[in-house]
Amino acid sequence: MTSQAVKIGICGLGTVGSGTFKVLRRNAEAISARAQADIDIALVGARRDNPDCPLGDTPVSRDIFAVARDPQVQVLVELIGGTTVAKELVEEALANGKHVVTANKALIAEFGNELFALAEQHGVVIRYEAAVAGGIPIIKALREGLAGNRVEWLAGIINGTGNFILSEMRDKGRDFAEVLTEAQALGYAEADPTFDVEGIDAAHKLVILASLAFGMPLQFSSVYTEGIARVTPDDVEYAEELGYRIKHLGVAKQGDEGVELRVHPTLIPEARLLANVNGVKNAVLVEGDAVGPTLYYGAGAGAEPTASAVVADIVDLARELSAGQVCRVPALGFATARLKDLPVLPMEAVVTPWYLRMEAEDKPGVLSSITSIFSEHGISIEALIQKAPAAGETRVPLIMLTNAAAQGNMDEAVATIEALDSVSGEVARIRVEDLDG
Numbered sequence: 001m002t003s004q005a006v007k008i009g010i011c012g013l014g015t016v017g018s019g020t021f022k023v024l025r026r027n028a029e030a031i032s033a034r035a036q037a038d039i040d041i042a043l044v045g046a047r048r049d050n051p052d053c054p055l056g057d058t059p060v061s062r063d064i065f066a067v068a069r070d071p072q073v074q075v076l077v078e079l080i081g082g083t084t085v086a087k088e089l090v091e092e093a094l095a096n097g098k099h100v101v102t103a104n105k106a107l108i109a110e111f112g113n114e115l116f117a118l119a120e121q122h123g124v125v126i127r128y129e130a131a132v133a134g135g136i137p138i139i140k141a142l143r144e145g146l147a148g149n150r151v152e153w154l155a156g157i158i159n160g161t162g163n164f165i166l167s168e169m170r171d172k173g174r175d176f177a178e179v180l181t182e183a184q185a186l187g188y189a190e191a192d193p194t195f196d197v198e199g200i201d202a203a204h205k206l207v208i209l210a211s212l213a214f215g216m217p218l219q220f221s222s223v224y225t226e227g228i229a230r231v232t233p234d235d236v237e238y239a240e241e242l243g244y245r246i247k248h249l250g251v252a253k254q255g256d257e258g259v260e261l262r263v264h265p266t267l268i269p270e271a272r273l274l275a276n277v278n279g280v281k282n283a284v285l286v287e288g289d290a291v292g293p294t295l296y297y298g299a300g301a302g303a304e305p306t307a308s309a310v311v312a313d314i315v316d317l318a319r320e321l322s323a324g325q326v327c328r329v330p331a332l333g334f335a336t337a338r339l340k341d342l343p344v345l346p347m348e349a350v351v352t353p354w355y356l357r358m359e360a361e362d363k364p365g366v367l368s369s370i371t372s373i374f375s376e377h378g379i380s381i382e383a384l385i386q387k388a389p390a391a392g393e394t395r396v397p398l399i400m401l402t403n404a405a406a407q408g409n410m411d412e413a414v415a416t417i418e419a420l421d422s423v424s425g426e427v428a429r430i431r432v433e434d435l436d437g
């Protein structure tokens with residue numbers, strides 16, 4: 001390459017760090033042609049060697065902060081994860097005038113507002129394509145490709161582990177705990193799977209997507225988050241009977257009363273493309289007023305898929321640095337001064353159709369007492385499945401699909417039904433989304 005090389009420093013040599021190093025090396029020629037500059041890995045910060053990723057003669061420091069302080073490093077690539085040391089590292093890099101590329105969704109979702117402000121203050125940028133849906137270029141799509149649209153809503157399968165578990169439950173009729181153990185053995189789920197199965201990881205990603213889509217500051221604490229642990233094989237089967245699949249969705253919608261930000265198990269009509277995204281794959285469906293629905297699908301995690309997104313950010317920055325100026329696409333796509341503090345709708349006011357499952361006595365009058373409670377709350381039943389009682393059993397499962405009802409209304413109706421002597425235990429509830437773009 002003729003122009004000067006752009007010097008980067010990579011911090012963290014784990015899954016994504018080593019993937020990034022390998023992709024930069026393997027595709028160096030094409031990458032430098034696209035970046036219009038060579039990418040020189042000036043320093044790697046790693047507290048130990050990674051036997052899967054020999055570094056050759058690339059300089060290494062055991063102190064990752066040495067990368068943030070190295071005067072020759074122009075772009076620090078943060079791939080250590082977490083929100084403590086990674087935050088300090090990014091702050092130091094920004095303060096030292098370095099651009100930052102990160103794959104760290106927790107850091108961006110929870111501290112993005114302050115880090116973007118710090119970056120602006122120091123005249124540098126933070127790029128984070130890999131933080132949402134791994135290798136899928138969804139950040140660039142929302143920030144640039146869809147810039148002409150008012151985004152009405154988006155819905156995404158943005159946690160591969162959760163999707164793998166639900167796909168296995170459906171395909172093999174297995175229960176949640178059993179599939180989770182297998183996902184851990186296969187390396188899809190962490191030893192502590194809380195972030196994945198309780199929806200926290202998806203909430204991190206959803207809040208980033210919503211801010212990019214609607215032009216609002218990141219509001220991680222406002223996301224409603226419900227995991228998949230309570231979905232049973234029966235729910236998966238009954239959903240099929242009704243023509244639906246259960247997916248763990250992140251949903252963001254822009255309405256007149258406020259923005260909906262929610263992560264929860266969801267019934268989707270089986271004909272929708274999103275209903276057919278299986279295994280560890282991710283997908284995001286975005287509805288723009290001009291373009292209509294667009295769907296982005298691919299690998300949401302893994303060393304090289306994630307590296308693909310990290311390298312895309314590096315190329316963007318290198319291209320700009322070699323041209324002598326960094327084109328400052330605002331961190332959230334909208335001019336910072338024009339971000340709007342849109343109100344987030346309380347969940348009681350969120351309106352969706354519902355799937356309900358309950359155990360009720362199999363005797364005359366029970367069904368009508370249940371349906372009359374729903375109608376008193378303005379909720380009508382769109383579909384009903386009543387199973388025959390098992391031998392010697394007097395109770396039967398009742399499965400219902402309702403029309404659209406506000407959660408607050410549904411809460412009241414369900415509390416009344418749960419208090420009936422003829423109904424035992426809790427009424428299981430899962431929201432339904434039509435996703436008809």
Ligand SMILES: NC(=O)c1ccc[n+]([C@@H]2O[C@H](COP(=O)([O-])OP(=O)(O)OC[C@H]3O[C@@H](n4cnc5c(N)ncnc54)[C@H](OP(=O)(O)O)[C@@H]3O)[C@@H](O)[C@H]2O)c1
Nearest residue numbers: 012013014015016017047079080081085103104301302306
């Ligand atoms: N894995 C994926 O598929 C994926 C997908 C999208 C985004 N991400 C994000 O990418 C980031 C990295 O994930 P990963 O999967 O590559 O993690 P990982 O395999 O655990 O690698 C993290 C690396 O950072 C190092 N590290 C952690 N804390 C450190 C500290 N305090 N000082 C120095 N080094 C430290 C670790 O060193 P040791 O080996 O010595 O512990 C390890 O080499 C995370 O933010 C993650 O959310 C990952």
